[in-house]
Structure formats: C-alpha cells, structure tokens
Amino acid sequence: MQFRDLNRQYAAMTAEMDAAIKAVLQRADFIGGTEVWALEQRLAAYVGARHCITCANGTDALSLALEAMGIGPGDAVFVPDFTFFASGETVARAGAVPIFVDVEAETFNLSPVALEAAIKRVLAQGALQPRVIMPVDLFGLPARYDKLLPLARQYGLMVLEDGAQGFGGILNGQRVCSFGDVSITSFFPAKPLGCYGDGGAVFTDSDEMATTVRSLAVHGKGQNKYDNVRVGVNSRLDTLQAAVLLVKMDYFDLELKAVQEVADWYGATLSGAFEIPVVPVGFSSSWAQYTLRLHNGSQRDAIIAAMKAEGVPSMVYYPTAMHRQTAFTGASSSRADCPVTERLCETVLSLPMHPYLTEAELERVAETVGRHLNG
Numbered sequence: 321m322q323f324r325d326l327n328r329q330y331a332a333m334t335a336e337m338d339a340a341i342k343a344v345l346q347r348a349d350f351i352g353g354t355e356v357w358a359l360e361q362r363l364a365a366y367v368g369a370r371h372c373i374t375c376a377n378g379t380d381a382l383s384l385a386l387e388a389m390g391i392g393p394g395d396a397v398f399v400p401d402f403t404f405f406a407s408g409e410t411v412a413r414a415g416a417v418p419i420f421v422d423v424e425a426e427t428f429n430l431s432p433v434a435l436e437a438a439i440k441r442v443l444a445q446g447a448l449q450p451r452v453i454m455p456v457d458l459f460g461l462p463a464r465y466d467k468l469l470p471l472a473r474q475y476g477l478m479v480l481e482d483g484a485q486g487f488g489g490i491l492n493g494q495r496v497c498s499f500g501d502v503s504i505t506s507f508f509p510a511k512p513l514g515c516y517g518d519g520g521a522v523f524t525d526s527d528e529m530a531t532t533v534r535s536l537a538v539h540g541k542g543q544n545k546y547d548n549v550r551v552g553v554n555s556r557l558d559t560l561q562a563a564v565l566l567v568k569m570d571y572f573d574l575e576l577k578a579v580q581e582v583a584d585w586y587g588a589t590l591s592g593a594f595e596i597p598v599v600p601v602g603f604s605s606s607w608a609q610y611t612l613r614l615h616n617g618s619q620r621d622a623i624i625a626a627m628k629a630e631g632v633p634s635m636v637y638y639p640t641a642m643h644r645q646t647a648f649t650g651a652s653s654s655r656a657d658c659p660v661t662e663r664l665c666e667t668v669l670s671l672p673m674h675p676y677l678t679e680a681e682l683e684r685v686a687e688t689v690g691r692h693l694n695g
C-alpha cells in the first residue's frame with residue numbers, strides 16, 4: 321500500500337498522459353510552450369481569479385508574491401506555527417520577520433483569535449510594521465477566511481494565501497487560491513494537483529501584481545525578455561509539466577469526489593475512537609492529508625510501529641513547530657507562544673490518503689490503527 325499512489329493515478333490516465341507528453345516532445349517547445357498558456361487560463365478560470373502565473377515551484381511562488389507585495393526588512397508577516405517550512409522560510413528570505421501564530425486544534429488552520437492578539441502585540445511593540453497575513457490551507461482545508469479577511473481589512477493588512485496543499489478546497493462556493501490579494505499553489509507530485517516534478521503558480525485579481533510577478537519570474541523582463549526593468553529570477557513551469565497538469569485537470573474533480581469518499585469512510589469508521597479532522601459547515605477539503613489527533617506521543621509511537629509492521633504507511637505532518645525550527649534559533653521569530661501547535665506536533669498522525677485507495681486497503685488501515693486505542 322502506498323501513502324499517495326501516483327502509479328495508480330498514472331494507470332488511470334495512461335493513454336492521455338502519454339499522448340500529451342509525446343506531443344510536447346514532437347513539437348520540442350519545452351519552455352513557454354502552448355500548454356503553459358492553456359494551463360494558466362484553465363487554472364485561473366477554475367479557481368475564479370483574473371490571473372494565473374505559473375512558476376518553478378510553490379516556494380518560488382511564495383517568494384515572487386512577497387516581492388511583488390513589496391515585503392522586506394522591517395515588515396511583519398503573520399504565518400501559522402503549524403505548516404510546512406517554506407511558509408515561514410520565504411518570509412525570512414525576503415528579509416521580513418515571520419510572526420508565528422497558533423492554530424485551531426480542530427481545523428489545524430490559523431486561529432483568528434490568536435492572530436488578532438499577535439497583530440495587537442506587534443503594533444504595541446512598534447519595532448515592525450504589520451503588512452501581510454499568510455493563511456495556509458493546511459491538509460486541503462481552506463483557512464478561516466470568513467474571519468481572517470475581516471481582520472485583514474480592519475488592520476489594513478494584505479493577505480497572501482498559501483494554497484500549496486489546498487488546491488480544490490472550497491469555502492462557501494469559493495475555491496482555494498482566490499482568497500488572497502495574492503494566492504499561490506504547488507504542483508509538487510504529492511499535492512492535490514501534482515505534476516511529474518516541481519511546479520507552482522501565483523493567482524491574483526490585480527493586473528499590476530500579475531505584471532510584476534510575471535516580470536520577476538523571467539529575469540525582471542519589461543517589454544520583452546531582453547528588456548530588463550528589475551532584477552528578477554528564472555522561475556518557469558516547463559511545457560512538459562503544464563501538459564501533465566492539463567491531463568490531470570481532466571480528472572481532478574473526479575479525484576476530489578474520490579478523496580471525499582475516502583474521508584467519509586475514515587470518518588465513519590474511526591470517529592468515536594479517535595479525534596478525526598473537523599471540516600466546518602460551508603467548507604470542503606481537497607484532502608491533501610487525512611490527519612488524526614491521538615491521545616499522546618506514546619500512543620502515536622505504538623500505532624506507527626504497528627502500521628509499519630503491517631506494511632501500512634503513515635506520516636507525521638508536522639513533528640516540529642515552526643518557531644522551534646533550528647533555522648530560527650535566536651531569531652525573534654522563535655519567541656512564539658503556540659501551545660496548540662506544540663500539542664499537535666506531539667499527537668498528529670496522517671493516514672494513507674489518495675483517490676485510488678480500495679475498500680480492502682481502507683479496512684486494513686482502520687484495523688491496524690484501531691488495535692491501539694488504549695496505547
């Protein structure tokens with residue numbers, strides 16, 4: 321059994337995938353080919369944003385967005401303490417300070433209450449200028465935009481949505497990657513919409529922001545590639561990856577339905593015995609991960625060992641709070657008070673989750689996990 325089975329996914333779409341890849345090989349337009357533009361149009365329409373600019377990976381997408389937003393030294397960016405390292409890393413790379421904020425235990429996402437306290441604290445201290453809130457749509461679930469967007473307006477902050485894990489998620493009919501002033505996603509193979517290598521995209525409704533991001537991603541280009549109006553980077557999505565993603569988009573809604581069925585099955589089977597992920601009313605998740613909250617670390621160790629012995633994969637996302645990462649040792653970012661995140665880091669466990677799990681596999685997972693209720 322695989323944690324996320326990309327072989328089975330390929331088996332479900334082999335003919336179309338092979339044809340799409342072959343078409344690119346035959347045309348040999350490997351950079352900026354037809355599929356890149358087609359994909360950008362399709363993704364923008366899918367999420368409901370005016371612009372989509374593809375780039376080399378999700379981390380670059382965050383960096384490009386922060387730079388286009390004008391974020392740098394002296395600026396504070398509010399980032400959840402429970403997320404993948406890139407969310408905070410890119411802020412520090414930009415020369416700004418990531419302020420790590422605690423999350424809600426039930427949704428794993430940025431806590432609006434903790435966020436407002438953090439904004440007030442930074443304002444009172446006066447050393448940094450609060451500029452951006454970076455909500456993360458962790459494990460596929462949109463962050464609490466119903467509460468976060470009003471807070472952003474109230475305090476005059478921009479929103480940068482890190483939708484790297486959330487592509488396909490919905491809140492009140494609105495799709496992930498359309499909530500931020502700028503939003504990003506990642507096409508890393510294991511993400512909800514993954515390619516066959518690295519890839520990422522930036523989304524925005526702002527014409528000005530879109531022009532800046534597109535310029536930054538291609539050496540700060542102006543009118544053309546040899547007119548350089550700013551110092552940028554080289555961060556593009558390959559034509560081959562765009563062709564792969566166009567095929568995967570044909571299957572994406574079916575896959576979302578399938579992962580929802582897996583989540584429903586896990587929920588019906590494991591609730592009562594375990595704390596299962598909570599999807600509040602009005603939200604729907606793209607289920608990048610299905611994550612249980614266990615009683616304690618020793619129960620988790622026992623379950624991981626049992627699963628391993630049975631050949632059932634599991635993962636701990638994430639074992640370390642952002643503010644406790646070695647990279648932030650001694651930095652002001654390390655001084656965060658995030659008890660919920662600390663507890664999650666000790667007790668979370670992610671189960672196999674993908675659209676191609678069979679009922680027999682699900683039963684094996686539930687049976688193995690269920691044997692350790694009192695561990």
Ligand SMILES: *Cc1c(COP(=O)(O)O)cnc(C)c1O
Pocket residue numbers: 377378379380403404406407456482484485506507508518519520
């Ligand atoms: C994967 C991920 C990223 C980075 O995406 P890459 O394409 O791997 O660079 C950023 N933020 C979050 C929350 C992620 O899960």
